[in-house]
Amino acid sequence: MRVCVIGTGYVGLVTAACLSHIGHAVVGVDIDRRKIALLRKGLSPIYEPGLDRMLQVHMDAGNLSFSEDAESAIAHAEAILIAVGTPPRTDGHVDLRHIEAALRTIGRALERASDHGARLVVSKSTVPVGTARWMAEWFRASCSGSDIVVVSNPEFLREGNALQDCLYPDRIIIGAGDRRAAPLVQRLYRPILEQTFPTPDYLPPRPEGLRRVPLLWMDWDSAEMAKYASNAFLALKISFANEIANVCERVGADVTRVMEAVGLDHRIGPHYLRAGIGWGGSCLGKDLGALIRLAEHRGYDPLLLRAAQATNAHQRRIVIEKLRASLGSLRGRRIGLLGLAFKPNTDDIRDAPSVAIARALQDEGARVKVYDPVAMANMRAEHPDLELIYATDPMDLARACDALVIVTEWEEFRQLDLSELRRVMRGALLLDGRNFFDPEDARRAGFTYVGIGRPTAVP
């Protein structure tokens, strides 16, 4: 199938690469000329494990390309996927201006198209309930000469694991307005639904036992709501773990053991129950906020959702409270943040706890040193107002610090020599915001270890 993906960000680029891997001829387009220039040289503008290799393989094979000429790519496509950003507006509602611009581009492209066969327009962006319905009406009114089938196909990939999530999804959700979508969607996703594509040798193997991926058909509105409901539930789980952590601390229990026990109950499951300094990233906070705004707008007060949001905001402040409790005033203190990305295996720092913590520390008069294996360039570019000292490696970060805060649990930090880190520091405080290190190991290395929801003293 000839496919055009509009928007080559975290979702669009991964989707374009994976669709080329399963056999489609894909063109990715973007209004960001810098991204397209990089991509045309075979370079990924984002860090995502395996993505560089997948781009290289399929660009070399000739079934994946990138273009600034969106209209021409769209005019030739049988399936057009929209994966543009949907950030929040200042009033909390979703800003749909990129979606609107994408529709206008599609409209102009279809005027030029010589082939008037049925085309599938797939909305992958996370959009408010009612958007796909509105899109279908817009096309009916604006492109009456074209046969356009709009589906809502919310994306569930996780950054850092995006290629596997795209090729081996738990389910594919399709919200459709009528039956014309079925054969087009089947053509687009059959290799994933039936798992018939070759497993890339540069990714972990296909999950054992995966033979078919469930395809869920529903109406447009339910598909759009399913995305918000999923993200709200994940946010709720993390906030729940954090709430329990805060109680654990006050009663002397260890939240890591408590959640291990809770998660083994198959009715609950082990995922998203790690206590720490809260969620971040471009999705959970944004989507939870949008759902709250939507509910309020329709006259419903979503108490539980608002509580999850408030718990997360509180969790970020806990870092400052814990530092103050150990160090007193933070003025003039040198604090090292180990990790900046909102989670490991990505360079994404959108709504990352590191940003809020760095800003709060700066407001307290502290000097903030930072280190991250891949996210420092984004931090420099997106937050030039923060006066951060960028370290070259974790040891350089620790040097002369009064405290070290674990902000992102990068697996490579496991190899760190804790005694050596402690030796080059001025103070002894290790504030483990991700409950990443074994408290005993840290104490043996000479640290005063403080976790989240863990006993602070040796029992």
Ligand SMILES: NC(=O)c1ccc[n+]([C@@H]2O[C@H](COP(=O)([O-])OP(=O)(O)OC[C@H]3O[C@@H](n4cnc5c(N)ncnc54)[C@H](O)[C@@H]3O)[C@@H](O)[C@H]2O)c1
């Ligand atoms: N990032 C995630 O983990 C994730 C997961 C699931 C769903 N989503 C949703 O997917 C959507 C995209 O998210 P993202 O993280 O990939 O965003 P992003 O900001 O990384 O990428 C969006 C891209 O779209 C481009 N763009 C904007 N307007 C355009 C236009 N008119 N024509 C062509 N390109 C245009 C931008 O330049 C950018 O490169 C959002 O709705 C998001 O909520 C994101």
